[in-house]
């Protein structure tokens with residue numbers, strides 16, 4: 234078999250576990266005597282002339298650093314030409330053509346794209362960019378909102394980051410007899426808040442998928458056997474007639490009800506933290522699956538972990554099972570999201586354990 238040239242890039246928001254997956258792909262390439270080229274800064278690196286790349290070898294990337302959060306390849310700048318800004322200027326096809334040309338110039342046999350649901354949706358919509366190579370996507374996100382996979386790289390570590398954060402807050406909460414309203418990330422998916430909330434035994438977990446009633450939340454907190462604790466609020470929730478940050482909205486209501494409280498915003502700490510073993514195992518499983526997919530000449534596929542099995546599925550499947558919706562930023566583009574479903578076992582466990590999770594499922 235002739236030596237292959239493989240590209241790898243990380244796109245979208247970062248999360249812990251990206252370096253592990255890059256390192257595992259690198260090891261697999263070295264074993265196969267394939268050449269691995271790291272594309273810097275996601276699509277920024279491909280849009281640059283010439284494309285910005287790093288030759289991935291054991292000198293370039295220290296194995297001992299592969300558990301660190303962030304991405305050695307970086308994920309891109311904030312104010313550069315990207316799919317959204319190109320679409321806004323009516324220059325999307327030029328942008329796409331440039332990415333395609335860069336990939337051709339790099340002479341790649343395959344590209345491993347490590348991305349979230351935005352990146353995977355873009356890859357599906359603008360598949361023409363990748364028509365000259367094998368495109369293998371690996372799902373990563375702290376939001377866990379990607380359809381057709383039971384796990385995404387970075388999620389478990391993000392949950393642990395939140396748990397550690399809440400554990401610390403609880404100590405000061407107890408000293409001051411007060412409640413902390415902690416706002417989690419997750420966009421419009423409640424998985425992160427739900428998992429962290431069950432793990433820390435929060436007193437309440439508010440997520441976008443489940444309607445809640447503030448009066449009942451207040452009653453619940455007032456009837457607690459403690460006068461301190463944690464209320465986890467997912468960033469995607471809304472409260473009719475209120476604006477501002479969700480944690481602030483809830484905190485105001487608690488204050489009116491005479492419940493002493495403070496808000497806390499762990500923000501990007503959720504995307505940090507040394508990669509947990511479970512995320513490293515997932516990264517190894519996905520990397521292995523991606524390398525086999527390249528050997529089998531698969532393309533337009535995504536690695537998944539479903540019912541204990543690692544496999545690839547077509548990117549089309551990503552759209553047949555998720556909840557497809559129009560992307561507000563790019564005309565004609567569809568994205569596909571997964572959410573906390575009404576039968577999610579954690580909703581039942583939380584309820585059974587006396588955690589307030591809302592009223593009825595939307």
Ligand code: F6P
Nearest residue numbers: 246349374375376418419420504
């Ligand atoms: O999608 C990952 C995520 O961390 C979301 O949970 C969050 O809403 C968003 O990215 C934050 O993005 P930024 O770093 O651009 O503020």
